[in-house]
Amino acid sequence: MMEPLVDPNDFPASRKSAYLNTASVTLMYRGAEKAAAKWMADLATDGTITFDEAAEESVFGELHRATAELLNAKEDDIAVGSSATELMASLAWAVAPDRGSNIVGTGIVFPSTIYPWVRVARHTGAELRFAKGRGQYVDPDEVIALIDDQTAVVCVSHVEYSGGQQYDLARLARKAHDHGALFVVDGAQSLGAIPIDVNASGVDALIASGYKWLCGPFGVAVMYLAPHLQARLDPGVVGFRSHENMWDLQPTRLDLPKTARRFEPSTMAYGSALGLAASVMYLLRVGVARIRDHNLELADLLIDGLRERRADIVGPQRDEERTSIVAARFPDYDAAEMARRLNAARVVVSARQSTVRFSPHLYNERADIERALEEIDRVRR
Ligand SMILES: Cc1ncc(COP(=O)(O)O)c(C=O)c1O
Secondary structure, three states: OOOOOOOHHHOHHHHOOEEOEOOOOOOOOHHHHHHHHHHHHHHHHHHHHOOOHHHHHOOOHHHHHHHHHHHOOOHHHEEEEOOHHHHHHHHHHHHOOOOOOEEEEEOOOOHHHHHHHHHHHHHHOOEEEEEOOEOOEOOHHHHHHHOOOOEEEEEEEOEOOOOOOEOOHHHHHHHHHHOOOEEEEEOOOOEOOEOOOHHHHOOOEEEEEOOOOOOOOOOOEEEEEOHHHHOOOOOOOOOHHHOOOOOOOOOOOOOOOOOHHHHOOOOOOHHHHHHHHHHHHHHHHHOHHHHHHHHHHHHHHHHHHHHHOOOEEEOOOOHHHOOOOEEEEEOOEOHHHHHHHHHHOOEEOEEEOOEEEEEOOOOOOHHHHHHHHHHHHHHHO
């Protein structure tokens, strides 16, 4: 019998529904909500009396430290931004692959991962190469076959949002580096749910949003930038915070920090960063390897139940490619309609690419999977 992994009071909404939708938006860790709300309330009542210049300067400190620990990196390797998209765009403009070079990605990736590179390529004339795959699966060998000595960047989502396929980061990093290319990873669908060691895997940059598997709020994202790139890249987005001393305020000089902090351009909803710091510290306490094992156990139960109901599971082809994102097609039932009916019955899922996507996380228990399967039976009756 599976034990609950966390105290339900840490996720007060988790007993109100069978919430299987973390790949869209997480239920927020209560401590994250509290920290973000406290910052907002303090600002509303005290303005710069409490949120003074020193406080603003050091506001990302906790999140730098917690994210570094999560990734086995250093504080200086971490930048905080408002969204994964914004950080990816700033990085893409900083790298700006030239005409004659190419950018390799997959054709099933979430658009936000690759659009920043598409936009830069339109400007520079760099070529885009997409591994098309079949259905919601891309064979990693197809990605590798597209890499050559003209490849400037290989950019993939660690876990595909639609079918939940996971790539072997170390293998792709090695292949990219063999050809002198950078390996950039979108970790929005993995960080917080799957252990990632940026040193062991050799990624050059990794970006993740706060509001999915990290159990934090909207309005904040994090980026790891490998040390060899930190003094070299000119961010696409800069502002007063980009200066090495943010209170320098001399518009005629822009001396960027020699750390990942150069990718932190300006003000933001700072409370979100404090909230995310709280949830990352919480995930560290629970342990990401335990979270992965728990989530996969739930995914196994779900897959068994779905197969008994003659559903097709799309995505991962090999065991090591599996995650707790499970996407299913029903032979006798439209996926969008099934998702709508399940949501109406408080089994919270998404419809994606003609599948029903389930995405359990640490706050889910066996009972949530059982509820989902019962509700599927009810819908099909
Ligand atoms: C893989 C991936 N990257 C990025 C995003 C969007 O990130 P953000 O909202 O932080 O820009 C999503 C959202 O679903 C996603 O699945």
